[in-house]
Amino acid sequence: MSERAGCGVDRRSVLKTAGAVSVTAAGLTAGAPGAGAAAVPPGASPDVSWPGPRSVPVGEGWLARRFTAGDEGERFSSPGGGFSGEGWIRARVPGTVLATLVAAGRVPDPYYGLNNLRIPDAGEVGVGEYTYWFRTRLDLPKRAGEGSGRVFLELRGLNYRADVYLNGARINTEPLVGMFLRRRLDVTDAVRPGKENVLAVLVTPPDPPGDPRSGVGEFEPAGTSCQGGDRLIGSNVTAQVTAGWDFWQPVRDRNTGLWDRVGLSLTGPLVFASDPKITTEITWQGSLAARATLSVTASVRNTTAMTLGARLKVRIGERTVKGDPVTVEPGRTEVLTAAVTLDDPRLWWPHGYGAPHLYPVTVDLVSEGRKSQAYRTDIGIREVSSAVDQATLGRRFTVNKTPIFIRGGAWVAADALLRLSPENYDDQVRLHQQANLNLIRVWGGSITERPEFYQACDKYGVLVWQEFWITADCNSGASNPADPQLFLDSARDAVRMLRNHPSLCLWVGGNEGPPPGDLDGRLAAIVQDEDGTRPYVSFSTDPDAGLGTDGQFSDGPYGILYPSQFFDGTWTTHRTSTGAPQPFTPETGSVGTPVAETIRAIMSKADAEDFPQVTQATWPPNKAWNFHLWIPFFNGDDITKDQLVLYKQPTTLDEFCEQAQAAQYQQYKAMLEGRNAAMWRWYTGGVIWRSAPGWTGLRGQLYDWYLEQTGGYWGVRKAGEPLHPQLDLSNLDVAVVNNTRRASDPAHLTITVIGPDGRVDESRTRRLDIGSVPAVDRQVVTSLAAVLAPDSFQLVKLQLRDGRGRLVADNTDWLHNAPGPQPDLAYAPLRNLAPTPVSAHATRSRRGGEDSVEIVLRNRGDVIAFQVRIQLVDAGDGKRVTPLFLTDNYLTLLPGETRTVQAHFRRAGRAERHVLISGWNASIGNSGRVPIREE
16 A cells, blocks of 8 residues: 555655664564574673563543644654643543544434434545544553563554554554554563653554445435445455444444553563463363363563573462473573363353353463463463254254354444443343353454453353454455455454453354355364364355355345244245255345334434335335434335234334334344244244444344344343243244253243133134253254134233243244235234233342342233333433333233343443333323332
8 A cells, every 4th residue: 555644745754763762672573583682781781670560551541633734753652841732632541543533522413313324425525534533641660671571552443544653763663563463562662661651653544434325325225335445444354344344334433433442561581472371171071071181382572681580380279280391592482381170170062052151260370489470361261163953954052062053143243433341341241141142153344353352252252253354245255355464463462362261162264155265274274273163164154164155155134024924934045955944044134114212313203203114115204213224124026925914003103113123023033933843853043133223223233322222132031941841833833942962951841822802812822741852952842733713903911831830931923824925014903912011110229230120910800901111211310221221021911910020231320220111002100100119
């Protein structure tokens, strides 16, 4: 690429090498022999003392300013009183230029209405628009770098090209390039311990940034800024989705900035050249883990001109061991090892199969009897593998010798503007776990998430399928990426960063297509060399890896379907050689309309109330809904009729969104139940496209930007219950699905049929004794083909109870029992149900930083209460509180039925909360508000 930064700005005017200091600048990769060794002056005795190692975060006091010709990093980074803050704004670090501008009010919130169209795009106006300085002061301990100690500036994520200045001098001799390559700069000779230190970083966007318009404009049709725009973004090693996709509007600055943590690391003379590698090997006695051996391998670099001794000290739980001592010559890198054996280890399991137990591990690098650097992490002891299942031809995942039926969600990014936090990662991964999803696919068109995301996946037992930064859309030619070595260096660093996470189960080269040229083979070699414990497959739909069926593209579908199609296999046209439906689908998408409160929060009242009342002939909806990429509840003229208006033609936004939640509940529940019905016969699992929103979009999501769950979320959670009774909507078989690794205990199943008036038809109620269901399997227990009334609307509720009569699981379906598509207004009886009184009370208990509330609901009428919804609101202003973690929602209560739901939410000081209960026909006093009583 050109040295020009765009908009007439010449980067060379600010890269003045004369003032550069001698500093080691490298990514977290092994340094070259001799690199970074500090010389001992002639006649001086070597000083082998150093302060204890520590980390110093650099996250406060940042300022930002757009680059202009004549700017000098030496001047901006000079200590003293000569700096003027005029023209600078408070910066968000970690964060991006656009996130900073939004926070400062310099540009409108791009997530609201059509605001994004008012923000200049780097692909249209040039990258100079978002070439920015970031400046801050550093606080260093007085003894930093003393003796043989070293001081490193760590940049965990910058995008895309940067130059670093410290205390009046440029630190790097060559620009730092690439979004995914961590940087550790040895600044020992540049810092001033105990005095003022000033850091300034100039960051330039990816270039070329790509043009999101791709020649067709942003409204014809919805999402025409799709698939990377003109695809030129793919020449960079960056997040391609920022140029726009069919589910994601363009991020105007292309995520330019210091987007991940900045910090200082104070060490001794020996340092880890890369993240230590920790592997576990289990010795099995039958199905029991008798012993586990934890092996640690670390590349260690000597930064001095002295020969030093080194060894590892490893602590896991209560055990501590020391590795063999090794001599490290000046400036050289050596490999150190240590091993720990644990008897009767507690294993890490994916959600639903056991507890995800984690062991805290500390690896100390010791020299001359003192700690020089430390590495800390949590590890899980497990054995993970995946391969093509010969029975289904789909990919079969196995953990600890147990087959895992995959219920996955595709993840693009936690936030399109990369406003990332450990708390938000924890909330979103927790939402996946509580939806009974056991895998997250990190999509290749976006970013490698930050370590805190993978820590949350480890904590909650959610497996991770990790892709590299390749898409068939933007990398179909051998010229993308333009710098293959940068791509490979970034990939190596990513593997090193992530390889110790027990949740990580699969490396994938790219989305819907392999990495171009020889990158595929070289990526495979990197994974084998740097990890060696997990498989690598070339691309997400690779038929040879059990992820596709017929050629390169076998994803989808992405529109709404008739629920019965997920059971009879007609939901997809992709078939195996045996004629069966595709056994593992990396992407199956559908609708994703949020609740009415969210719609009103992301666009004007006028746009929100102008909700879509469209057909194929009158598409698209108004510009705001269209720009947020809403997709309809019909699929073409003749594929699927509008599932939302089967209830009635809505006349208000609230009715529209209520019916959307019911349709989504039914759609996503059927999507997963259909796979349950043919578990291991047709399917080995699948991934929902998408589970997480990332912005205020209106398609393909299980919860929205505010972390409010849709009806689809609760359908997914229901289908993945540990023990789940379900109705096959194609043939009316009733089955019990065991989603655990142990055979179930005998149970009792009650089948209740409800007529169109909402009353129970006792004549068709059935009670069955259910025997044990094998682990990770399903068992058909009866058929309702002769029980349900033909050509009629009805509901079926299945209630599974244990031997003591306690409710284990319940499941409600509504259907018009007739072959073929539902007739118009098939579900209208649900809109005509008589009101029924529902009582509720809520009792609080407290644990840790959370409040827990037990909510007891009772239907006191003689008709069902349909789609009973639970929310949490502020007791004063009535505003909703999110996220709210519930054990159930959008319930159907039988006459006289009592249900208990557990709610958890983050404590917010002394703020008082109320539970808010609503439902289609639920009559609740006090406008549905339920005060929370103390336990």
